[in-house]
Amino acid sequence: MSQNNQTAGNPSKPRVAVLFGGRSSEHAVSCVTAAGVLGAINKDKYDVIPIGIAKSGQWVLASPDTSQWSLAGSSLPEVAPSAETVTLAEIGGEHQLIVAAPNEVPQELGTVDVVFPLLHGPFGEDGTIQGLLELSDTRYVGAGVLASAVGMDKHFMKVVFEAAGLHVGPYIAVTDRQWRKDPEAVRKQVDRLGFPVFVKPARAGSSMGISKVDSLEQLDAAIEAARRHDLKLVIEAGIMGREIECAVLEGRGTDAPRTSMPGEISVAGGTHEFYDFEAKYVEDNAVALSCPADIPEEAIARVRELAAAAFDAIGAEGLSRVDFFYTPDGEIIINEINTMPGFTPKSMYPQMWAASGLSYPDLIDELIYLALNRKTGLR
Ligand SMILES: Nc1ncnc2c1ncn2[C@@H]1O[C@H](COP(=O)(O)OP(=O)(O)O)[C@@H](O)[C@H]1O
Numbered sequence: 001m002s003q004n005n006q007t008a009g010n011p012s013k014p015r016v017a018v019l020f021g022g023r024s025s026e027h028a029v030s031c032v033t034a035a036g037v038l039g040a041i042n043k044d045k046y047d048v049i050p051i052g053i054a055k056s057g058q059w060v061l062a063s064p065d066t067s068q069w070s071l072a073g074s075s076l077p078e079v080a081p082s083a084e085t086v087t088l089a090e091i092g093g094e095h096q097l098i099v100a101a102p103n104e105v106p107q108e109l110g111t112v113d114v115v116f117p118l119l120h121g122p123f124g125e126d127g128t129i130q131g132l133l134e135l136s137d138t139r140y141v142g143a144g145v146l147a148s149a150v151g152m153d154k155h156f157m158k159v160v161f162e163a164a165g166l167h168v169g170p171y172i173a174v175t176d177r178q179w180r181k182d183p184e185a186v187r188k189q190v191d192r193l194g195f196p197v198f199v200k201p202a203r204a205g206s207s208m209g210i211s212k213v214d215s216l217e218q219l220d221a222a223i224e225a226a227r228r229h230d231l232k233l234v235i236e237a238g239i240m241g242r243e244i245e246c247a248v249l250e251g252r253g254t255d256a257p258r259t260s261m262p263g264e265i266s267v268a269g270g271t272h273e274f275y276d277f278e279a280k281y282v283e284d285n286a287v288a289l290s291c292p293a294d295i296p297e298e299a300i301a302r303v304r305e306l307a308a309a310a311f312d313a314i315g316a317e318g319l320s321r322v323d324f325f326y327t328p329d330g331e332i333i334i335n336e337i338n339t340m341p342g343f344t345p346k347s348m349y350p351q352m353w354a355a356s357g358l359s360y361p362d363l364i365d366e367l368i369y370l371a372l373n374r375k376t377g378l379r
């Protein structure tokens with residue numbers, strides 16, 4: 001991949017605000033991603049400002065010391081609240097970062113050319129932060145408001161995929177009102193799906209709140225567990241299939257989205273029945289990522305085609321990881337799209353690009369290039 005030729009923003013050294021942490025249950029995962037990006041971003045080319053979002057929602061200036069954000073030891077990394085709050089404001093036509101503390105005159109930290117929101121889950125990957133950045137006319141990496149919101153919601157995502165002709169597995173969506181008003185009707189619908197089912201919060205991630213349910217007796221507990229993350233749920237028929245993922249990167253100019261070689265996630269049997277939170281982040285060696293996935297060539301081509309179609313279906317920009325089930329009879333069923341996928345150097349998205357010839361630092365560079373060259377305004 002060729003090096004960037006910046007065309008927008010500060011011509012000397014674009015200022016990149018790396019935004020991480022956030023209010024969702026994936027706070028810690030976002031910190032780990034930030035450690036990866038802060039460690040790999042080209043500092044000769046970009047002026048980098050790390051900004052953490054505490055769980056309360058407060059923006060603070062964060063330490064550039066990546067060891068503070070890594071997954072080392074037993075405690076998960078977390079952005080601590082601070083007496084000083086950072087905000088982004090437009091002053092004199094420039095996007096300025098302002099630091100304010102009680103009883104002190106606010107200070108300007110300088111202008112920002114592009115924001116890299118490394119936020120997963122609600123209040124980050126769901127269009128809310130994107131909306132805030134749109135309001136202040138600030139460029140940012142990744143999908144816009146609608147695509148982020150659709151990609152976050154496992155129900156509307158499926159509605160859009162089905163409309164685009166993608167193969168979605170059997171599911172029902174359950175709203176808070178439906179569950180509180182007539183739980184028996186929900187149980188009947190689930191029974192018709194057949195067991196096992198996967199009960200999921202509609203808007204969460206990193207497998208948080210997801211349970212595999214083998215019988216009706218276990219259903220209510222799984223529903224209550226999911227409702228702790230989101231009162232809206234999606235309940236899906238369990239699909240027997242291998243988990244195949246594909247990384248999508250927006251094309252430059254009018255080019256079509258680029259797709260990586262697909263990879264496969266295999267969860268070591270025994271302790272993990274599926275790709276759950278512990279398997280994803282906590283335990284070493286619980287999962288094997290292999291790229292390219294060892295599936296027939298036609299299936300590889302089809303997965304790439306479907307991944308690009310899913311990216312376009314929701315109107316994604318920048319990056320997305322599209323996840324599928326590949327069944328024993330060769331069907332390719334879409335599971336989900338992630339508009340801000342796990343992005344540590346070891347995560348599947350960068351790994352699939354690395355296996356396809358695009359290194360982690362070059363990938364970061366390309367995403368910033370795409371963001372700097374995208375017009376602000378309606379998107
Ligand atoms: N319908 C399904 N059939 C079989 N396994 C599933 C199904 N839905 C989810 N899983 C398992 O649960 C994991 C997490 O589900 P997913 O929908 O990808 O949620 P998240 O957004 O938290 O990653 C999947 O990677 C897969 O292992």
Ligand SMILES: [Mg+2]
Binds near residue numbers: 207323336
């Ligand atoms: Mg997933």
